[in-house]
Amino acid sequence: MALPPAERxxxxxxARSENVGPATFRxxxxxxxxxxxxxxxxxxxxxxxxxxxxxxxxxxxxxxxxITAIEKMGGKLLVLGSEHFPERLATLDxxxxxxxxxxxxxxxxxxxxxxxGSRNASAAGRRIAGEMAEALGAEGFTVVSGLARGIxxxxxxxxxxxxxxAVLAGGLDIVYPEENRDLQKLIAERGALVSEMPPGTSPQxxxxxxxxxxxxxxxxxxxxxxxxxxxxxxxxxxxxxxxGRDVFAVPGSPLDPRAQGxxxxxxxxxxxxxxxxxxxxxxxxxxxxRFREPEPPSYAPRAASRSETxxxxxxxxxxxxxxxxxxxxxIIREAGVSVPELRAVLLELELAGRLHRDPGDRxxxxxxx
Amino acid sequence: MALPPAERxxxxxxARSENVGPATFRxxxxxxxxxxxxxxxxxxxxxxxxxxxxxxxxxxxxxxxxITAIEKMGGKLLVLGSEHFPERLATLDxxxxxxxxxxxxxxxxxxxxxxxGSRNASAAGRRIAGEMAEALGAEGFTVVSGLARGIxxxxxxxxxxxxxxAVLAGGLDIVYPEENRDLQKLIAERGALVSEMPPGTSPQxxxxxxxxxxxxxxxxxxxxxxxxxxxxxxxxxxxxxxxGRDVFAVPGSPLDPRAQGxxxxxxxxxxxxxxxxxxxxxxxxxxxxRFREPEPPSYAPRAASRSETxxxxxxxxxxxxxxxxxxxxxIIREAGVSVPELRAVLLELELAGRLHRDPGDRxxxxxxx
Numbered sequence: 230m231a232l233p234p235a236e237r238x239x240x241x242x243x244a245r246s247e248n249v250g251p252a253t254f255r256x257x258x259x260x261x262x263x264x265x266x267x268x269x270x271x272x273x274x275x276x277x278x279x280x281x282x283x284x285x286x287x288x289x290x291x292x293x294x295x296i297t298a299i300e301k302m303g304g305k306l307l308v309l310g311s312e313h314f315p316e317r318l319a320t321l322d323x324x325x326x327x328x329x330x331x332x333x334x335x336x337x338x339x340x341x342x343x344x345x346g347s348r349n350a351s352a353a354g355r356r357i358a359g360e361m362a363e364a365l366g367a368e369g370f371t372v373v374s375g376l377a378r379g380i381x382x383x384x385x386x387x388x389x390x391x392x393x394x395a396v397l398a399g400g401l402d403i404v405y406p407e408e409n410r411d412l413q414k415l416i417a418e419r420g421a422l423v424s425e426m427p428p429g430t431s432p433q434x435x436x437x438x439x440x441x442x443x444x445x446x447x448x449x450x451x452x453x454x455x456x457x458x459x460x461x462x463x464x465x466x467x468x469x470x471x472x473g474r475d476v477f478a479v480p481g482s483p484l485d486p487r488a489q490g491x492x493x494x495x496x497x498x499x500x501x502x503x504x505x506x507x508x509x510x511x512x513x514x515x516x517x518x519r520f521r522e523p524e525p526p527s528y529a530p531r532a533a534s535r536s537e538t539x540x541x542x543x544x545x546x547x548x549x550x551x552x553x554x555x556x557x558x559x560i561i562r563e564a565g566v567s568v569p570e571l572r573a574v575l576l577e578l579e580l581a582g583r584l585h586r587d588p589g590d591r592x593x594x595x596x597x598x
Numbered sequence: 599m600a601l602p603p604a605e606r607x608x609x610x611x612x613a614r615s616e617n618v619g620p621a622t623f624r625x626x627x628x629x630x631x632x633x634x635x636x637x638x639x640x641x642x643x644x645x646x647x648x649x650x651x652x653x654x655x656x657x658x659x660x661x662x663x664x665i666t667a668i669e670k671m672g673g674k675l676l677v678l679g680s681e682h683f684p685e686r687l688a689t690l691d692x693x694x695x696x697x698x699x700x701x702x703x704x705x706x707x708x709x710x711x712x713x714x715g716s717r718n719a720s721a722a723g724r725r726i727a728g729e730m731a732e733a734l735g736a737e738g739f740t741v742v743s744g745l746a747r748g749i750x751x752x753x754x755x756x757x758x759x760x761x762x763x764a765v766l767a768g769g770l771d772i773v774y775p776e777e778n779r780d781l782q783k784l785i786a787e788r789g790a791l792v793s794e795m796p797p798g799t800s801p802q803x804x805x806x807x808x809x810x811x812x813x814x815x816x817x818x819x820x821x822x823x824x825x826x827x828x829x830x831x832x833x834x835x836x837x838x839x840x841x842g843r844d845v846f847a848v849p850g851s852p853l854d855p856r857a858q859g860x861x862x863x864x865x866x867x868x869x870x871x872x873x874x875x876x877x878x879x880x881x882x883x884x885x886x887x888r889f890r891e892p893e894p895p896s897y898a899p900r901a902a903s904r905s906e907t908x909x910x911x912x913x914x915x916x917x918x919x920x921x922x923x924x925x926x927x928x929i930i931r932e933a934g935v936s937v938p939e940l941r942a943v944l945l946e947l948e949l950a951g952r953l954h955r956d957p958g959d960r961x962x963x964x965x966x967x
């Protein structure tokens with residue numbers, strides 16, 4: 230299914246417009262059927278959500294320039310619904326609206342395992358990551374990680390020959406960390422680099438959760454190798470569970486703070502793994518939470534099929550929302566509205582910069598600017 | 599319930615007689631109701647089992663001497679069925695026929711946790727054991743261990759002030775290991791030393807499994823702290839599971855051979871614990887295999903109620919037995935006999951030195967001497 234070039238450009242513009250996150254992008258596509266109509270409706274939707282000023286909508290020339298920049302690097306920009314968009318990412322809830330890829334991403338559609346862990350990993354932790362990545366590669370698995378120092382670096386290096394995918398927090402053209410300059414180039418040549426961000430984006434703290442979500446999203450399972458409590462690796466593990474992926478953990482001494490996150494995962498029920506053989510055995514266990522590949526929903530363009538939300542429902546939804554993150558299901562019950570009605574009002578609020586989405590499908594109202 | 603002195607002496611003699619292990623001791627008591635009648639029957643039973651020579655039966659003077667020796671040390675000899683015999687040991691299948699105790703064993707009837715692990719423990723492992731023992735003691739738990747180097751030593755030291763019980767593989771009067779001479783004395787004064795062996799017995803390799811069985815038997819749960827694959831600590835863990843006790847394990851790096859046994863236990867389903875709080879929480883979990891204290895069976899003396907096994911049943915049991923360890927249930931089915939019939943024949947064979955009992959209630963025939 231090839232996406233018409235105009236719709237592809239419109240989807241990229243929609244994704245790069247102000248206040249359009251993955252959930253709003255998906256809801257806009259659902260609601261309008263195509264990005265062209267959604268773009269046209271953005272100003273009115275934002276105004277209805279309470280925005281006092283004009284929403285910044287991405288300019289067609291800027292979107293064209295992004296596509297050109299990526300193609301000049303030898304990469305590809307893939308919008309949701311286009312032919313080679315990784316199926317496993319299209320089934321995420323919500324899926325990433327746009328990814329750019331340098332290298333061959335097709336391997337990530339097969340048997341992929343994410344290896345994640347601490348930046349300041351111990352020599353033992355790096356060795357475990359390297360041995361596990363190499364052995365998984367020998368068994369035909371693609372290794373997915375985040376190109377950070379420590380565990381990620383060891384995992385990528387050991388799987389360069391067999392298949393490795395690095396998800397970047399910044400743009401494809403940004404080298405980060407600097408010490409991995411050569412490795413990043415090698416992965417682009419032999420494996421694949423993936424990013425949700427436009428070229429030129431420097432990785433910042435707020436980008437890492439989105440990167441982590443793609444690492445688990447591309448994988449059948451996530452192995453946490455060394456991770457402190459409250460670490461990015463545990464965030465990846467949480468995403469993995471929300472996405473229905475398996476989470477495995479490599480234990481360590483209770484006296485090593487780098488082991489506490491992984492040990493906690495095991496306490497919470499994650500299978501303990503010591504090596505690739507354990508990972509493969511755990512994937513095959515009938516009692517495991519083995520991820521069953523769902524059919525990705527269709528993101529093919531279609532004509533708009535708008536249903537209006539009446540002012541009364543809108544008022545009840547606003548009354549049910551507050552500064553405390555609340556499950557969307559509770560809002561639906563309290564306001565007595567349908568899922569499409571709630572979604573329509575939430576996306577207006579998000580476009581107006583008044584909504585915050587939390588993990589677990591919870592939403593809260595931000596104070597008016 | 600006080601045991602008459604004559605029956606107490608007879609039980610000690612029975613326990614110290616040739617080829618009388620804990621299972622045979624229990625079966626003889628079940629069969630004859632009292633040790634006096636069992637002792638009288640021993641020669642005939644052994645002959646019926648195929649013994650060509652006279653069974654060595656413990657002399658009354660030797661049994662008296664054993665009791666005197668222990669009382670001179672300030673200790674007590676407790677035979678199964680006597681007043682202060684620890685209830686948790688009386689419920690074992692089979693229970694130890696005789697224990698001797700130096701110190702106050704009564705605490706082991708309450709909340710006891712066994713901490714076991716490697717002799718050549720790491721400094722980190724010893725620290726974990728010490729901190730866990732101290733914190734468990736502060737919460738009112740008695741710590742049970744085996745007085746070996748490493749983990750055991752750290753656990754006993756840290757619980758001297760709150761309650762500690764050491765089970766010895768040799769006699770109460772034998773200091774082992776030599777480096778723990780002072781600690782052994784302190785435990786006798788402030789906690790308790792327990793042994794199944796008569797005074798003067800040097801600990802030998804074959805004694806350690808029986809020691810390990812009492813360590814788990816005295817405890818609600820066993821915590822394995824550092825243990826290699828195929829270590830004594832894993833034997834203790836296996837006994838614990840057979841006895842219905844909880845088994846918990848402290849994880850370690852997969853690259854540390856001392857962690858592999860504990861990690862394997864976690865893979866096999868043992869809860870991962872990092873500290874005393876985790877142990878207490880795991881004990882309380884409704885999904886845990888929490889040990890429910892059963893009522894101990896009565897080992898009060900009674901008159902003999904012998905039922906004879908006919909020659910035909912005996913022949914069928916012998917035909918069903920062979921050099922391969924076979925579950926007792928299979929023998930019962932194959933030979934078409936009752937449980938009491940099988941037990942009677944097995945104890946004759948054991949007294950004749952022709953039977954070997956394996957864990958899991960399996961038995962095999964030894965070649966005739």
